[in-house]
Amino acid sequence: MIKSNSFPIGVFDSGIGGTSIWKEINALLPLENTIYLADSKNAPYGEKSKEDIINLSIKNTELLLQKKCKLIVVACNTATTNAIKILRNKFDVPFIGIEPAIKLAALNTKTNTIGILATKGTLNSELFEKTSNTLNKEIIIKEIIGKGLVELIESKKINSKEMKSLLLSYISPLMKENVDCLVLGCTHYPYLIPQIKEIVGNQIQIIDSGRAVAKQTKAILEKNSLINSSLETSSHQFFINTNKEVIEMFTDNKLQKNITILEKDF
Numbered sequence: 001m002i003k004s005n006s007f008p009i010g011v012f013d014s015g016i017g018g019t020s021i022w023k024e025i026n027a028l029l030p031l032e033n034t035i036y037l038a039d040s041k042n043a044p045y046g047e048k049s050k051e052d053i054i055n056l057s058i059k060n061t062e063l064l065l066q067k068k069c070k071l072i073v074v075a076c077n078t079a080t081t082n083a084i085k086i087l088r089n090k091f092d093v094p095f096i097g098i099e100p101a102i103k104l105a106a107l108n109t110k111t112n113t114i115g116i117l118a119t120k121g122t123l124n125s126e127l128f129e130k131t132s133n134t135l136n137k138e139i140i141i142k143e144i145i146g147k148g149l150v151e152l153i154e155s156k157k158i159n160s161k162e163m164k165s166l167l168l169s170y171i172s173p174l175m176k177e178n179v180d181c182l183v184l185g186c187t188h189y190p191y192l193i194p195q196i197k198e199i200v201g202n203q204i205q206i207i208d209s210g211r212a213v214a215k216q217t218k219a220i221l222e223k224n225s226l227i228n229s230s231l232e233t234s235s236h237q238f239f240i241n242t243n244k245e246v247i248e249m250f251t252d253n254k255l256q257k258n259i260t261i262l263e264k265d266f
Contacts, residue, residue: 004068004070005070005225005226005227005228005229005230006033006228006229006230007033007068007069007070007226008032008033008034008035008067008068008069008070008235008237009025009029009032009033009034009035009069009070009071009072009073009217009221010034010035010037010061010064010065010067010069010071010072010073011025011034011035011036011037011072011073011075012036012037012038012039012057012060012061012064012072012073012074012075012076012079013037013038013039013075013076013079013187014039014040014042014043014044014045014046014056014076014078014079014150015038015039015040015043015044015150015153015154015188015246016038016040016153016154016188016240016246016247016249016250017075017076017150017153017186017187017188017189017190017191018036018038018073018075018076018187019036019038019247019250019251020075020187020188020190020191020208020210020250021073021075021098021187021209021210021213021214022034022036022075023210024210024211024213024214025073025213025214025217026236027214028211028214028215028217028218029214029217029218029221029227029228030234031228031230031231031234032221032227032228032234033228033234033235033236034234034235034236034237035064035067035069035236035237035238035239036236036237036238036239037060037063037064037239037240038238038239038240038241038242038246038247039056039060039241040154040240040241040242040246040247041241041242041266042056043150043151043154044078044119044121044150044151044154044188045076045078045079045119045121046078046118046119046120046121046122046145046150046186047119047120047121047147048078048121050082050121050125053078053079053082053083053121054082054083054086056079057074057079057082057083057084057086057087058083058086058087058090059266060079061087061090061091061093063239063266065091065093067237069093070093070094070226071093071094071095071096071217071220071221071224071226072087072091072093072094072095072096073095073096073098073213073217074087074095074096074097074098075098075187075213076098076186076187077098077099077100077118077119077122077185077186077187078119078121078122078125078186080097080098080099080127081097081099081121081122081125081126081127081128082121082125082127084097084127085127094220094224094226096213096216096217096220098187098209098213099127099128099131099209100116100118100122100128100131100183100184100185100209101183101207101208101209101212102114102116102131102132102135102141102183103131103134103135104183104207104212105181105182105183105205105207106135106136106139108181108205108207109139109180109181110180111178111179111180112136112138112139112140113139113140113142113177113178113179113180114139114140114141114142114179114180114181114182114183115141115142115143115144115171115174115177115179115181115182115183115204116141116142116143116144116182116183116185117144117146117170117171117182117183117184117185117186117189118143118144118145118146118183118184118185118186119145119146119150119185119186120145120147122185122186123143123145123185142174142177142179144170144171144174146166146170146186146189148162148166149163149166149167149186149188149189149192150186150188152166153188153191153192154188154242154246156245156246156249158191158192158249159195163192163195164195167192167195167196167199168199171196171199171200172199174200174204175199175200175203175204179204180203180204180205181204181205181207182196182200182204182205182206182207183207183208184206184207184208184209187209187210189208190208190210191250193206193208235258236255236258237258237260238251238255238258238259238260239259239260239261239262240259240260240261240262241261241262241263241266242261243261244256244259244261247259
């Protein structure tokens with residue numbers, strides 16, 4: 001595949017959660033053109049089979065490559081942990097994956113007990129198990145499957161009573177388990193940080209991967225001589241296969257004119 005440094009960075013997720021990653025990338029690399037793909041119709045990936053996750057990730061990658069993306073960020077923990085190895089073997093383009101930042105939590109914990117809030121697909125993946133096994137054996141990991149959280153976010157119920165009740169039921173037990181670091185293992189979850197902070201206060205440090213992913217994206221672009229050297233104003237396109245309203249909640253007003261609804265068969 002012929003790549004130009006002016007080609008866009010592609011970002012995909014099982015919905016709008018990956019916009020939290022996109023924002024970090026855009027803040028660090030403001031000259032880069034980007035294309036964001038929200039596969040909201042199939043959200044959440046965390047409840048799907050590994051085969052389905054792989055097939056959806058391939059489909060998303062093929063669309064982004066059709067649009068000449070020079071690098072692809074898999075802005076979904078579940079897709080990364082289940083499919084990125086296959087994507088890297090199948091496609092001739094650099095990929096940036098996202099894993100729950102449990103290594104960072106392990107370095108920061110004072111109680112040797114960390115929590116991770118993630119989807120079932122991420123927690124059950126081989127890659128997550130492999131990463132977990134690299135930690136100091138004294139580190140205790142408390143895993144919480146955030147069932148229902150992605151669906152509520154995608155349904156624009158981020159501040160609903162149901163959301164607050166679910167978060168309370170998932171996180172309150174951690175405070176009794178001596179947890180002092182909480183890893184957010186889904187790119188949707190950073191949008192819940194204000195509500196999580198209301199529950200944990202200063203007792204638990206919240207850790208997500210957004211900034212680290214942006215730094216890794218920059219490093220890989222530099223390594224492959226793909227940094228955009230153009231001084232033209234960057235362009236950003238957003239594609240979604242449900243309605244625009246979901247993604248409009250998480251994008252600036254000036255960018256909303258760049259949102260396109262994909263064909264129903266995508």
